[in-house]
Amino acid sequence: MQGVTILGATGSIGQSSLRVLRRNADRYRVSALAAHSSAEALAELCLEFQPDYAALVDVQAAARLRELLAASRCPTQVLEGQGALDELAADPASDVVIAAVVGAAGLSSTMSAIKAGKRILLANKESLVMSGALMMEAARAHGAELLPIDSEHNAIFQCLPEQVQTKLGHCDLAGAGVRQVLLTGSGGPFRKLPLEQLASVTVEQAIAHPNWSMGAKISVDSASMMNKGLEYIEARWLFNLKRSDIEVVIHPQSVIHSMVSFKDGSVLAQMGQPDMCTPIAHALAYPQRIDAGVEPLDLLSCGTLSFEKPDPLRYPCLQLAIEACWQGQSATTVLNAANEVAVAAFLEGRVGFTAIPKLCEKALAALSGEACGTLDDILQLDGETRRRCGDWLTQVGH
Ligand code: NAD
Ligand code: MG
Numbered sequence: 280m281q282g283v284t285i286l287g288a289t290g291s292i293g294q295s296s297l298r299v300l301r302r303n304a305d306r307y308r309v310s311a312l313a314a315h316s317s318a319e320a321l322a323e324l325c326l327e328f329q330p331d332y333a334a335l336v337d338v339q340a341a342a343r344l345r346e347l348l349a350a351s352r353c354p355t356q357v358l359e360g361q362g363a364l365d366e367l368a369a370d371p372a373s374d375v376v377i378a379a380v381v382g383a384a385g386l387s388s389t390m391s392a393i394k395a396g397k398r399i400l401l402a403n404k405e406s407l408v409m410s411g412a413l414m415m416e417a418a419r420a421h422g423a424e425l426l427p428i429d430s431e432h433n434a435i436f437q438c439l440p441e442q443v444q445t446k447l448g449h450c451d452l453a454g455a456g457v458r459q460v461l462l463t464g465s466g467g468p469f470r471k472l473p474l475e476q477l478a479s480v481t482v483e484q485a486i487a488h489p490n491w492s493m494g495a496k497i498s499v500d501s502a503s504m505m506n507k508g509l510e511y512i513e514a515r516w517l518f519n520l521k522r523s524d525i526e527v528v529i530h531p532q533s534v535i536h537s538m539v540s541f542k543d544g545s546v547l548a549q550m551g552q553p554d555m556c557t558p559i560a561h562a563l564a565y566p567q568r569i570d571a572g573v574e575p576l577d578l579l580s581c582g583t584l585s586f587e588k589p590d591p592l593r594y595p596c597l598q599l600a601i602e603a604c605w606q607g608q609s610a611t612t613v614l615n616a617a618n619e620v621a622v623a624a625f626l627e628g629r630v631g632f633t634a635i636p637k638l639c640e641k642a643l644a645a646l647s648g649e650a651c652g653t654l655d656d657i658l659q660l661d662g663e664t665r666r667r668c669g670d671w672l673t674q675v676g677h
Contacts, residue, residue, distance in 0.1 A: 280306065280307065280308050281306065281307050281308070281374040281375055282307075282308055282309075282310035282372050282373040282374050282375070283296075283300060283307050283308070283309055283310060283373060283374070283375045283376075283377065283563075284309075284310050284311040284312075284313070284367055284368065284370065284373040284375070284376045284377065284392075285297070285309070285311070285312050285313070285376075285377045285379060286313045286364055286367070286368060286376065286377065286378055286379060286380050286385065286388050286389075286392075286403075287313070287314060287377075287378070287379030287380040287381065287385070287402070287403070288312035288313060288314050288321065288324060288379070289314040289315075289317045289320040289321055289324070290314070290379055290380075290381060290494050291492065291493050291494045291497075291555070292377070292379035292402040292428070292494075292555060292559070293312075293314070293377070293379050295554070295555040295556050295559055296377050296379065296400075296559050297309075297324065297328070298556055298572060299556050299559050299560045299563060299569075299571055299572065300328075302569075302570055302571070302572050303560075303563075303564075303569050303570065306564075306569070307375075307563070309328040309329075309330045310330055310331050310332070310370065310372045310373040311330050311331060311332040311333065311334065311367040311370060311372075311373060312324055312325065312328065312330050312332075312333050312334075313333065313334040313336075313363065313364050313367055313380075313388075314334075314335060314336075315335065315336045315337060315340075315380075315384075316335055316336065317335075317340070318335060318340040318341070318343035318344040318347060319343075319347070321333055321335065321344055322344055322347035322348055322351075322353075325344075325348055325353050325355045326348075326351055326353055329353070329354070329355065330355055331355065331356065331372060332355065332356050332357075332358055332367055332370070333348075333355050333356070333357050333358070334357070334358040334359065334360075334363035334364055334366075334367055335357070335359055335363075336359070336360060336361050336363075336364065336384075337359075338359045338360060341357055341358070341359035341360075342359075344357050345357045361384075361387065361388075364380070364387070364388040364391075365387055365388050365391040366391075367388075368388040368389070368391040368392035368395065368397070369391045369392065369394065369395035369397075370395075371395075373397070374397065374398060375397065375398045375399075375400065375563065376388075376389075376392035376397045376398070376399050376400070377399075377400045377402065377428075377559070378392065378399055378400065378401050378402060378403040378406065379400075379402040379403060380403050381403070381405070381494055381496050381497070382403075382405050382496060382619050383405050383406070383409055383615060383616065383619060383661055385403035385405060385406045386403075386405070386406040386409055386410060386657075386658075389401070389403055389406040389407075389414070390406070390410070390414065390417065390654070392423065393414065393417045393418050393421055393423040393425070394417060394421050394423075395421070395423075396421045396422045396423050397423055397424070398423075398424040398426065399418075399423055399424065399425050399426065400426055400428045400559065400562045400563065401425055401426065401427050401428060401429070402428050402429060404429055404509050404510060404513045405509065405615050405619070407512075407513050407516055407517070408509050408512045408513060408611050408612075408614075408615045409611065409612045409615050409657055409661065410608075410654065410657055411512070411515075411516045411608050411611065412516070412608065413608075413653075413654060413657070414516070415447070415448030415449070415516050415517075416448075418447075418448060419448060419449065425447055425448070425517070426562035426565060427513070427517055427562070428555070428558040428559050428561075428562050429510060429513060429558070430536045430537075430553075430555065430557075430558050431462055431463060431464075431510055431514070431536055431537040432510065432513060432514060432517055432537070433536070433549075433557075433558035433561055433562060434535075434536035434537035434538075434548070434549035434558075435460055435462070435514065435517075435518065435537045435538075435539055435549075436517075437549045437561065438537075438538065438539040438547040438548070438549055439455070439457070439518075439539055440455050440456075441566075442455055443455050443457070447517050447518070447519075448516065448517065448519060449519055450518060450519050451519075452519065452520070452524060456541050456542045456543065457524075457539055457540070457541055457542070458540045458541055458542050459523075459524055459525065459526055459539075459540045460514060460518060460520065460524060460525045460526075460537070460538075460539055460540075461525075461526055461528050461537060461538040461539070461540060461546070462507065462510060462511060462514055462525060462526070462527050462528070462537055463527075463528050463529070463530040463533075463535055463536065463537050463538065463586075464501075464504060464506070464507040464510075464527065464528075464530070464589075465488070465489060465490050465491075465501070465529070465530065465531050465532075465533045466504070466529040466531055466587070466589070467488065467489070467501045467502040467503070467504060468484060468485065468487050468488060468489055468502055469484075469485075469502055469593070470529070470531060470593075474592060474593060477593075477632055477633050478631050478632065478633040479631065479632075480502075480632045482499075482625065482628065484502075485498065485499050485502040485625070485632060486498040486499060486502075488501055488502075489531070489533075490532070490533035490553045491533065491553045491555075495626055496619070496622055496623075496626075499622045499625060499626065499635075500596075500618070500622065502632070503594065503596040503632070503635050503636065504589065504594035504596055504597040505596035505597070505599075505600060505618050505622075505635065505639075507527055507589075507594075507597050507600075508596055508597045508598075508599065508600020508601060508603075508604075508614075509600060509615065509618075511525065511527060511597075511600055511601055511604055512600060512603070512604045512611050515604050522605055527589055527597065527601075528586050528587070528588070529586065529587040529588070529589050530584065530585070530586050530587075531585060531587075532581065532582070532583075532584055532585065533553045534550050534551075534576065534581050534584055535548045535549070535550050535584065536548075536549050536550065536551060536558075537549065550576055551573065551575075551576055552573050552574060552575075552576060554571075554573045556571040556572055556573050557571050557573050559571070560573075595636040595640075596618070596635060596636045596639065599614060599636060599639050599640060599643060600614060602643075603643060603647070606647060607647075607651070608651040608652075608657070609646070609647050609648065609649045609650070609651040609660055610643060610647035612651055612657050612660050612661055612664070613642050613643055613646045613647045613649075613660060613664045614639055614642070614643060614647075615661075616642070616660075616661045616662075616664035616665050616668065617638050617639045617641075617642035617643070617664055617668050618635065618638075618639055619665070620638065620664075620665055620668040620669060620672070621634060621635040621638040621639065621668070621672075621675075622635060624672050629672065630672060630675060630676060631676070634672075634675040634676060637675040638668055638671060638672065638675045641668075641671055641674075641675065642664055642667065642668055642671070645667065646660065646663065646664055646667065649663075
């Protein structure tokens, strides 16, 4: 029996993870569940999965959770505060940590799991975007096994030979015969929208992803293709890429989840339903395979698969991310923080959709030269960027 901890248990990835665990209860037990403030949702999960611990960042919500569990005589112990997530991530009772908190808030607990040498199923791409080399180096130093469950990176991982899979972060792609990694993305809900209408799209339109059902932040990122930009940076670190090693391809049907092209002319693709249970099950059981509860792809009903080059005018966020990736750690930290501020403001109806790239560009120009050699530097730059972006929001406006 392996113990599994889910950080971000009430979110979209958390729910998909629990679906996989429910089906494989003979192999895995839930040792801890953590989330931000949703006491009712977490209480329900505690009653079903009976973890040893549950944690909420929000202190009042944790008190509510304690009451709910006491009323149902559930023995799960409740912890509170950000420190509780870090503690649970390192708890010896769990073998696997699913890092599914959204945004920079996931950095500290992901690092904690890495330092404890866990198998980490990484959904929280923002933490890797922020800490890049530091995270990959920490994983190597502490013998942690970082496995991507972001569907594209999991697809790339599945297409790569074992000699690469077992050396993420410091693998030699050329030595393994790899020519290029082809990162696919659907292009989001605005792929065909006339460009002049982008400024006035609504939140509802932006979060209505054509193929995947996900949390609000990543849905907006998918519409702007900042998600693909963050994934580009994520791939750079996971697979130790050079600029010429990776290309982004729009594939609107999301049947292929990404590809690897080899020296001999072979191109391997991982295909499947757009269901996160597949990459989660893959990484959970790797190198074995378990039932994810996902129907196989019905090729006869897939229709035509098409591919396009991303248009830089439509997707300025993608371009900003690609440039930031090769500029260095401070640029990607600034980009991530600025994007989080802009997306939160967009979701609250305070700025328009096209303010997102404007704010990111402004932040990159002003802040990305700072030194970023340690985790403290990164957290400081993240905080500084958020403060400055808060002030600039009114300037980038609607
Ligand atoms: P979500 O918004 O549905 O869920 C987020 C979870 O994080 C919730 O459990 C919430 O309680 C918790 N959380 C939020 N703020 C927190 C904080 N400050 N401290 C601690 N916990 C906090 O998000 P999601 O769609 O599940 O995405 C989670 C992560 O997985 C993101 O990094 C996203 O980019 C990545 N991801 C998601 C998908 C997907 O299909 N949803 C696919 C690939 C990658
Ligand atoms: Mg993805």
